[in-house]
Amino acid sequence: MxxxxxxxxxxxxxxxxxxxxxxxxxxxxxxxxxxxxxxxxxxxxxxxxxxxxxxxxxxxxxxxxxxxxxxxxxxxxxxxxxxxxxxxxxxxxxxxxxxxxxxxxxxxxxxxxxxxxxxxxxxxxxxxxxxxxxxxxxxxxxxxxxxxxxxxxxxxxxxxxxxxxxxxxxxxxxxxxxxADGPLKGRRVLVTSGPTHEPIDPVRYIANRSSGAQGTAIARALAALGADVTFVTGPADVPPPMGVTTVKVQTAQEMREAVHAAGSVEAAVFAAAVADWHVANAGNSKIKKDGSGLPQLTFAENPDILATVAQMDVGRPKLVVGFAAETDDVIANATAKRERKQCDWIVANDVSPETGIMGGSENAVTLITATGAESWPRMSKDAVARMLAQRIAEALT
Missing domain, CATH: 3.40.50.1950 (Flavin prenyltransferase-like)
Incomplete structure (x- = not known):
């Protein structure tokens, strides 16, 4: 009020x-x-x-x-x-x-x-x-x-x-x-969210099952603590939160450009499930099934947005948080990812099919930092977001 x-x-x-x-x-x-x-x-x-x-x-x-x-x-x-x-x-x-x-x-x-x-x-x-x-x-x-x-x-x-x-x-x-008179009042924060859609042709694309719900909840929780949030989102299933600056993108390259256009921030949370590859020879017109065989698609790696920001020499955010959606050896793979990307924290979650987490309403995450791994109980994505936002506030204040 x-x-x-x-x-x-x-x-x-x-x-x-x-x-x-x-x-x-x-x-x-x-x-x-x-x-x-x-x-x-x-x-x-x-x-x-x-x-x-x-x-x-x-x-x-x-x-x-x-x-x-x-x-x-x-x-x-x-x-x-x-x-x-x-x-x-x-x-x-x-x-x-x-x-x-x-x-x-x-x-x-x-x-x-x-x-x-x-x-x-x-x-x-x-x-x-x-x-x-x-x-x-x-x-x-x-x-x-x-x-x-x-x-x-x-x-x-x-x-x-x-x-x-x-x-x-x-x-x-x-x-x-x-x-809002929260602990993040006046602090600029970036959050990425949702999947990216990498075109095969004008009507088909490569994507993943991310709904964008967790990233959206994080942006909302940070705004509730008073942060000035720039929210860069792929084509998510959920609407963006109110009270944030929303930038909508489709591809990984567009997300990379939007992240850099956001300017200087104190914390960056990369919750988006960015596609690892895009189709280098995407068609300009619809690829037809004409009986001549399967289309030959050539893949190329997408930019590593998390690593690029985490390894910036000038203008690096004070806190860079990545996400790791894993199906096997979750903590080991996420710990290795944190070291490889050189980010401060990794939020790891098990997205194997039996968990129902990818695209679901709940999450069970492990927060991995330089000092170790802290597993959180399974809870709603909103609750995960509030806990993470509070940790971010503590780290910035």
């Missing part, structure tokens, strides 16, 4: 600005005080009267308002809040933030604040995918800006893809996580 928390809500110009009205209502239902700031472009989509009525607060718009600025109003606004939320965060606002511009009230507040900032990007898919926007996003994440969304979906312009602003419940969950 957000009782007695003060949220400064900056509403940018875009069709998604209408969601800001519901966001104000939902935040106030949780007990938050909301002060709206409306940009010049935002006025084209929502009215100051609507925001004022729903927030029961004055709406701020003008940097050069003589009454407000007589007491340096933009400084006071930027410092009085517990959290600044930008929803929608347009490409223009993100560019201003990344470059440190301050030519209107919203951008000046964002530059003058000493509080955490959460943005909910919203824009056309081409604008979102443009290299300039992606550069700005990387800069903002590196500066510690929290990000929720965007989601994929239909655009007002008729196109489809990433760029839709996160839904209001997702933003509220991200606000909750940002204001």
């Amino acid at each position: 957000l009782t007695n928390k003060h949220i400064l809500l900056i509403v940018g110009g875009g069709i998604a600005a209408f969601k800001a009205l519901d966001l104000v209502r939902r935040l106030r239902e949780q007990g938050a005080q909301v002060t709206p700031v409306l940009t010049t472009a935002g006025v084209e989509f929502v009215t100051p009267l609507s925001l004022s009525a729903l927030s029961a607060s004055k709406v701020y718009q003008d940097l050069f308002n003589l009454t407000d600025e007589a007491e340096m109003g933009h400084i006071e606004l930027s410092r009085a809040a517990d959290l600044i939320v930008v929803a929608p965060a347009t490409a223009d606002l993100m560019a201003k933030m990344a470059c440190g511009l301050a030519n209107d009230l919203a951008s000046t507040l964002l530059l003058a604040t000493d509080k955490r900032v959460l943005i909910a990007p919203s824009m056309n898919v081409r604008m979102w995918e443009h290299p300039a926007t992606q550069r700005n996003l990387a800069i903002l994440r590196g500066d510690g800006i929290l990000v929720v969304g965007p989601n994929e979906g239909d655009m007002a312009c008729g196109e489809y893809g990433p760029g839709r602003m996160a839904e209001v419940p997702e933003i509220v969950a991200a606000v909750d996580a940002a204001l």
